Amino acid sequence: MRDVAALAGVSAMTVSRVLHDDPKITDETKRRVLDAVGKLGYRRDEIARNLRLGRSSGLIGLVVTNIANPFYAQLAIGAEETAEQIGVGVVLVNTGEDKQREMRLINDLVSRRVDGIIVAPAGDDHRHLDVNRLHGAPVVVTARPPIGITADCVLVDDYGGTKDATSRLVARGHTKIGFLGLPPSAWTGAERFRGFQAAMTEAGLPIDDRYVRYQQRDISEAEKAARALLALPDPPTALFAANNRNTIGAFRAVNSMGTGTALAGFDDFELADMLGLPLTVVAYDPVEVGHLAARLLLDRLSGGEPGTPPRRLTVPTSVIEYGAVAEPPRRAGAEQARRGGAEPSHRDDAAT
Amino acid sequence: MRDVAALAGVSAMTVSRVLHDDPKITDETKRRVLDAVGKLGYRRDEIARNLRLGRSSGLIGLVVTNIANPFYAQLAIGAEETAEQIGVGVVLVNTGEDKQREMRLINDLVSRRVDGIIVAPAGDDHRHLDVNRLHGAPVVVTARPPIGITADCVLVDDYGGTKDATSRLVARGHTKIGFLGLPPSAWTGAERFRGFQAAMTEAGLPIDDRYVRYQQRDISEAEKAARALLALPDPPTALFAANNRNTIGAFRAVNSMGTGTALAGFDDFELADMLGLPLTVVAYDPVEVGHLAARLLLDRLSGGEPGTPPRRLTVPTSVIEYGAVAEPPRRAGAEQARRGGAEPSHRDDAAT
DNA sequence: CTGTTAGCGCTTTCAC
DNA sequence: GTGAAAGCGCTAACAG
Numbered sequence: 001m002r003d004v005a006a007l008a009g010v011s012a013m014t015v016s017r018v019l020h021d022d023p024k025i026t027d028e029t030k031r032r033v034l035d036a037v038g039k040l041g042y043r044r045d046e047i048a049r050n051l052r053l054g055r056s057s058g059l060i061g062l063v064v065t066n067i068a069n070p071f072y073a074q075l076a077i078g079a080e081e082t083a084e085q086i087g088v089g090v091v092l093v094n095t096g097e098d099k100q101r102e103m104r105l106i107n108d109l110v111s112r113r114v115d116g117i118i119v120a121p122a123g124d125d126h127r128h129l130d131v132n133r134l135h136g137a138p139v140v141v142t143a144r145p146p147i148g149i150t151a152d153c154v155l156v157d158d159y160g161g162t163k164d165a166t167s168r169l170v171a172r173g174h175t176k177i178g179f180l181g182l183p184p185s186a187w188t189g190a191e192r193f194r195g196f197q198a199a200m201t202e203a204g205l206p207i208d209d210r211y212v213r214y215q216q217r218d219i220s221e222a223e224k225a226a227r228a229l230l231a232l233p234d235p236p237t238a239l240f241a242a243n244n245r246n247t248i249g250a251f252r253a254v255n256s257m258g259t260g261t262a263l264a265g266f267d268d269f270e271l272a273d274m275l276g277l278p279l280t281v282v283a284y285d286p287v288e289v290g291h292l293a294a295r296l297l298l299d300r301l302s303g304g305e306p307g308t309p310p311r312r313l314t315v316p317t318s319v320i321e322y323g324a325v326a327e328p329p330r331r332a333g334a335e336q337a338r339r340g341g342a343e344p345s346h347r348d349d350a351a352t
Numbered sequence: 353m354r355d356v357a358a359l360a361g362v363s364a365m366t367v368s369r370v371l372h373d374d375p376k377i378t379d380e381t382k383r384r385v386l387d388a389v390g391k392l393g394y395r396r397d398e399i400a401r402n403l404r405l406g407r408s409s410g411l412i413g414l415v416v417t418n419i420a421n422p423f424y425a426q427l428a429i430g431a432e433e434t435a436e437q438i439g440v441g442v443v444l445v446n447t448g449e450d451k452q453r454e455m456r457l458i459n460d461l462v463s464r465r466v467d468g469i470i471v472a473p474a475g476d477d478h479r480h481l482d483v484n485r486l487h488g489a490p491v492v493v494t495a496r497p498p499i500g501i502t503a504d505c506v507l508v509d510d511y512g513g514t515k516d517a518t519s520r521l522v523a524r525g526h527t528k529i530g531f532l533g534l535p536p537s538a539w540t541g542a543e544r545f546r547g548f549q550a551a552m553t554e555a556g557l558p559i560d561d562r563y564v565r566y567q568q569r570d571i572s573e574a575e576k577a578a579r580a581l582l583a584l585p586d587p588p589t590a591l592f593a594a595n596n597r598n599t600i601g602a603f604r605a606v607n608s609m610g611t612g613t614a615l616a617g618f619d620d621f622e623l624a625d626m627l628g629l630p631l632t633v634v635a636y637d638p639v640e641v642g643h644l645a646a647r648l649l650l651d652r653l654s655g656g657e658p659g660t661p662p663r664r665l666t667v668p669t670s671v672i673e674y675g676a677v678a679e680p681p682r683r684a685g686a687e688q689a690r691r692g693g694a695e696p697s698h699r700d701d702a703a704t
Numbered sequence: 705c706t707g708t709t710a711g712c713g714c715t716t717t718c719a720c
Numbered sequence: 721g722t723g724a725a726a727g728c729g730c731t732a733a734c735a736g
Contacts, residue, residue, distance in 0.1 A: 001729065011707050016731060024705055041485055046463030048403055048729035052712050059460055067444070068425045076419050080446060089457055092419070092444040094432060105441055108411055111398035112464050133393045248623065255626070271600065271623045274607070353713065363723050368715060376721055400713035404728050 001044075007036040019044055050113050059089045060297060061109040063102065063119040067094040071267070071286045072120070075142065078290020079118060086298065088115070097122045110135045116297045118142060124185060126151075138300040140293045144187035145312070152296040154289050154313045158188050158266070161282035161317030162195030162240070163202075165264045168280055168319060169238045170203045174262060178211040178229045178236035180222055180246040189214070192242045192266055211236050222249025230259050241265035251275060268320060278323035289315050353396070359388040371396055402465050411441045412649060413461040415454065415471040419446040423619070423638045424472070427494065430642020431470060438650065440467070449474045462487045468649045470494060476537060478503075490652040492645045496539035497664070504648040506641050506665045510540050510618070513634035513669030514547030514592070515554075517616045520632055520671060521590045522555045526614060530563040530581045530588035532574055532598040541566070544594045544618055563588050574601025582611050593617035603627060620672060630675035641667050 005012045010029060017025055018033040036042075050057050062079055064072040080090045093109065095102040099122045106117060106129070113135070120143045121129060127148040129139050139146075141153040169177055179196050182189030200207050211229060216222040222245055229236055230253060239254070239261055241247040247265030254261045255277065268283035292313050300308070357364045362381060369377055370385040388394070402409050414431055416424040432442045445461065447454040451474045458469060458481070465487070472495045473481060479500040481491050491498075493505040521529055531548050534541030545564075552559050563581060568574040574597055581588055582605060591606070591613055593599040599617030606613045607629065620635035644665050652660070 012729090013707060013731080014705090017706085020731090022705095026705070029706085043459070043463065043485070043487065045487075045729055046460070047399055047465055048712090049731075050712095051400055051403055051714095051728095052730045052732080057460075057464075059464075067428050068422070070420070070422070073420045073425060076446065080448075084453075089445065089460055091461075092446070093441065094428065094444070096432075107395060108398065108441055109443075111395060112409075112411075113399055130393075133395065135395065135397075252626070271627070274604070274628075275623070275626060276628050364713085365715080365723060366721090368713095369722085372715090374721095378721065381721085397713055400728090401715075402728095403712090403730095404714045404716080 001042070004033065004036045004040055004042050007040065008032040047112075057113040057115055058087065059091055059114045060294070061106070061114040061117045061119075062090050062092045063095060063106060063109075063117060063121075064092065065095050065097045065120050065122055067092070070269070074286035075290040075293070078287035078292075079294040080290070081287070082291045082294035083298065088298070090294075095122055099123050103128050106134070110137045115301055116140070118293045118297055120144065121146075124187075138297060140297045140300075142289060142293050146310075150310045152300065152311050154292045154296065154315065156188075156284050156289065156315050157317045158191035159195040159198070161284065161319070162192040162242075162266060163199045164195075164317070165266070165280055165282045165319050166196050166199035166240055167203070168321070169240065169262060169264055170199060170205065172238075172262065174236075174238040175205055176208065176211065176234070176236040176238070177205070178226075178239040179207075179213070180216055180225055180229075180239060180241040180250055181212065181214040182242045182246075183215050183217070189242060196240055208236075216246050216249065219245050219249045219252070222246040223252045224249075226250040226253035227257065230254070230257050230261060235259065236261065238262035238264070243267050244269040247272075247279070247281070251277065251279070273322040275323070278321070280319060280321050282317050283320050284315050284317040353394065356385065356388045356392055356394050359392065360384040399464075409465040409467055410439065411443055411466050412646070413458070413466040413469045413471075414442050414444045415447060415458060415461075415469060415473075416444065417447050417449045417472050417474055419444070422621070426638035427642040427645070430639035430644075431646040432642070433639070434643045434646035435650065440650065442646075447474055451475050455480050458486070462489045467653055468492070470645045470649055472496065473498075476539075490649060492649045492652075494641060494645050498662075502662045504652065504663050506644045506648065506667065508540075508636050508641065508667050509669045510543035511547040511550070513636065513671070514544040514594075514618060515551045516547075516669070517618070517632055517634045517671050518548050518551035518592055519555070520673070521592065521614060521616055522551060522557065524590075524614065526588075526590040527557055528560065528563065528586070528588040528590070529557070530578075530591040531559075531565070532568055532577055532581075532591060532593040532602055533564065533566040534594045534598075535567050535569075541594060548592055560588075568598050568601065571597050571601045571604070574598040575604045576601075578602040578605035579609065582606070582609055582613060587611065588613065590614035590616070595619050596621040599624075599631070599633070603629065603631070625674040627675070630673070632671060632673050634669050635672050636667050636669040 001012050001015055005015045010033060014029060015033050018030050060083060062076055066072060076092055083090050093105045095105060102122050109117060114137060116138045118140045121141060125148050126146050130149050131138060139151045141151050145153055145155060181193055184190050197207060210232060213225040216225050226239060226249055239250050241250045244267035250263055254263060264280035266282045268281045272279055272281055296311060353364050353367055357367045362385060366381060367385050370382050412435060414428055418424060428444055435442050445457045447457060454474050466489060468490045470492045473493060477500050478498050482501050483490060491503045493503050497505055497507060533545050536542050549559060562584060565577040568577050578591060578601055591602050593602045596619035602615055606615060616632035618634045620633045624631055624633055648663060
């Protein structure tokens, strides 16, 4: 900036003003300054600028546990769409479900003055997300409720969706239903199991411990667990899978063992309709989760009062039946249900 | 920091030193300072720190065109793995193939002192990525070669992979082969079409213009284009699809029209093996692309000489045949071929 | 209209 | 071992 000022024969202050489009600058000096800027390829150092201004960087951080999960990619797209409308950018960081990394990366972000953070936190203690520890940057928690802190959050109706889909299996006459679950330490895992339990209990059906497996974290583990259930002396006639990894694993098992076991699962996924077996999925709009999370965060950023009580939103789910069973999809959650058919809320394009 | 110093009864300088683990600090004062830090929830302001230091932020930026594309998610994971090893973090931003947004976001990143950038640039003029315009932050270009600038880059063997897969179709006796392509303005689109042409020419087969469609950017467009080709009076007996969106669209068309058309496509994808029709895909390891890109960038960051000539790496592809055709996968590219079977290079976990 | 002064939060350099 | 001063690149506030 000094160099620019020197070359233009003005003071640094004038350069600064030109870059602000300060009205009270002669066209002549403005031209000279811009000339010098062009000649030197100068770019204002936003970092120093924000240091001085102490405020608004026009960026928010989105912290996810697993970038390979399409759910988070769609969530990011939703958050971007909403942030974009008011000229705010989104940067995404991936924690790999590692608490240490999460803390380090969040620190990196806030110390670089992101205006706020949307985070799907790892673990079950979120006190490291306390506003006071974050340079005052507001936080919105997604996909699970905040624990140990107060913060806005956006949830998916894990409980209701699972309950509905399980009830469908029951309605079709299944009484022996297996459950392929997530680690119960994960909020979503616990909620989905709770929904499963509720549907079973409501129908007066027992939950057979032999039919319940947790901890499947990828497709091959899920397939192994499903195979084990189907190989029991008195196997379940239907399975509920707690997310799309488990659903796909279960599908592979059912398909190759030819047991004709009925299948339902949480999460819609691409090609779910093309698998050649009937499949019931609990669908929801992950883009909407991103929209809502960004909306909550932006409201906090612009809405003066920091004292506003935290808000909690829940995105509804709907049950979709693919394959043999011909029945129109019915929505299960609250007001909205964006999903209806087979081409889902995945947004993508063709470029690789 | 002032507050911490006051509470600990020392000067700001001492606090700074404690945070550096400066050896010549009494254990006693150190304890007092750390105490105060804890009590106040103080975090060092990295932004101010780097302003003073002028250097190394320990973060690199990864700029992608489409975060919903699993290719980029896998690339990000690869880049993270490599960067993580030396304690460098990765932040990801999504441009949505919008040049303006790309420029703005890159500017945001460099002005926040990311140490370097890995970018899959939109458009066919990359002069905005010139090192001089980027506070000197080095750039690595991925998925397409740099145009108008010199920079390191990592490519996929689009040409070779497509040629190999097309040759397989020819070897099976197909002479009328359709091509579902990307916009030719995209480097990958042009390269893949070139590979297709080469295989056809080598086999002495003509390329029928009626059989070639570009511009399909999502699955439904691809399906429509495929339907059009298959409805021709003298339809092709095989299709090559230029990426996984086109492959899935083509699959939907072939499946519902029951034409028995043979199918090959660029990109492997989840469930490709479960579709119930034979399918040939060009596979490669997107995680490896990320590894290499990060490696090139980190080399530039640590390797003193900025004058080193740019390097260009190409990730090999392999052809995989799913379904009816039982033939062991054969590698097509250079040294490595990570892929062999059906469970591919997608890395994910079960948590939603 | 433009320049000067001061300071954002931190760290280097030199005293003590 | 610790503190005081100066300055990284920028901009509000006040002069002129």
